[in-house]
Amino acid sequence: MRKVLLGLLILVFMVALIANPSKAQDNKYRIGVVFKALDSDSWLTMKKGVEAAMESHNVEATILAPDREVNVQQQVQIVEDLITQGVNALCIAPSGSQELIPTFEKAYQAGIPVLLIDTDAPWDKKACYIGTDNYQGGTVAGSFISQSLNGKGKVALITGIMGHQTHMDRVKGAEDVFAKFPDIKIVAKQPANSERALGM
Numbered sequence: 001m002r003k004v005l006l007g008l009l010i011l012v013f014m015v016a017l018i019a020n021p022s023k024a025q026d027n028k029y030r031i032g033v034v035f036k037a038l039d040s041d042s043w044l045t046m047k048k049g050v051e052a053a054m055e056s057h058n059v060e061a062t063i064l065a066p067d068r069e070v071n072v073q074q075q076v077q078i079v080e081d082l083i084t085q086g087v088n089a090l091c092i093a094p095s096g097s098q099e100l101i102p103t104f105e106k107a108y109q110a111g112i113p114v115l116l117i118d119t120d121a122p123w124d125k126k127a128c129y130i131g132t133d134n135y136q137g138g139t140v141a142g143s144f145i146s147q148s149l150n151g152k153g154k155v156a157l158i159t160g161i162m163g164h165q166t167h168m169d170r171v172k173g174a175e176d177v178f179a180k181f182p183d184i185k186i187v188a189k190q191p192a193n194s195e196r197a198l199g200m
Helices: 002-018 040-057 070-083 101-109 132-147 165-178
Strands: 029-035 059-064 087-093 113-116 127-129 153-159 184-191
Touching: 029 070, 040 059, 070 087, 070 101, 101 113, 101 132, 132 165, 153 165, 165 184
Parallel strands: 029 059, 029 087, 087 113, 113 127, 153 184
Antiparallel strands: none
């Protein structure tokens, strides 16, 4: 948890550094932070990190998220509202890497830097991307499961949201490891939409 909090503190500080100083009001940067949701310990921990960074770096952040990670259009509307409000920078964990690109373009045209976190998008105008190597994360999980099964057994994959790059990369990493063990069989692959209740 400390690493996450430190990472978010550094992240928001970076946003403050690249934000357009001519648009800052009262010498305070206003940043829109948009997560995929706020319904899990992971996102709530990241929210705490942003809040800690706000206090340390004279940053005012509006932290918002859709009700669920699958609500991509709700996230699009949230980001577009922040653009209209004229925030100095946007920090976004995109629910849909492709779907949000037109909205990223609107921010860029308005002179608002866009940083992506957690999930990258094929958009070359982003200020930067900060996140994990999700494919590598999948290989780590696949290796742990393979070793725990002694290289033999049946595996069911409970994934996040189908079609989202983050989850596709994690699944691919795990599958590539399982492919090295002929006695490990993937018997099911079921999305749980990043919701614990659906994965039970």
